[in-house]
């Protein structure tokens with residue numbers, strides 16, 4: 199009997215452990231709301247409310263492979279500015295996107311990137327604050 203109880207407890211624990219990472223990889227509504235706020239205050243003037251950008255000036259974020267692609271490159275774009283991160287032969291836009299390294303906190307960067315990865319028809323994974331902090335420490339603010 200004791201073994202059965204132990205097995206049940208173990209199963210419950212394992213199921214619990216299994217579930218936690220899945221839940222925490224989904225952003226909370228609060229996190230997405232913070233992302234929208236950061237977007238509205240820092241990105242909207244260039245990339246527009248619907249993420250559609252402005253032809254020849256700023257690229258669209260909806261459907262952008264950069265947005266739903268590699269999280270490290272995306273985070274570096276905000277910390278260092280796209281100029282230092284994207285390939286030189288990319289399409290040219292007449293505006294210049296600044297670095298947000300000193301303007302936004304790691305949490306704000308994670309929130310806004312998660313927001314754009316899950317809005318405008320994009321369906322990519324969330325960006326965690328911890329990941330932004332790691333990249334921030336690695337690539338600094340320059």
Ligand code: HEC
Nearest residue numbers: 240241244255256257262264265280281291293294295310
């Ligand atoms: C002053 C205008 C401006 C602002 C403000 C701005 N961007 Fe940009 N963004 C650009 C331009 C211009 C590019 C193209 C950069 C390049 O290719 O060098 C770009 C590129 C990007 C890309 C890459 C898209 C692609 O498909 O290559 C992402 C992602 C992005 N911006 C996100 C953001 C986020 C998030 C914010 C707010 C925190 C923001 N931008 C604020 C002008 C801006």
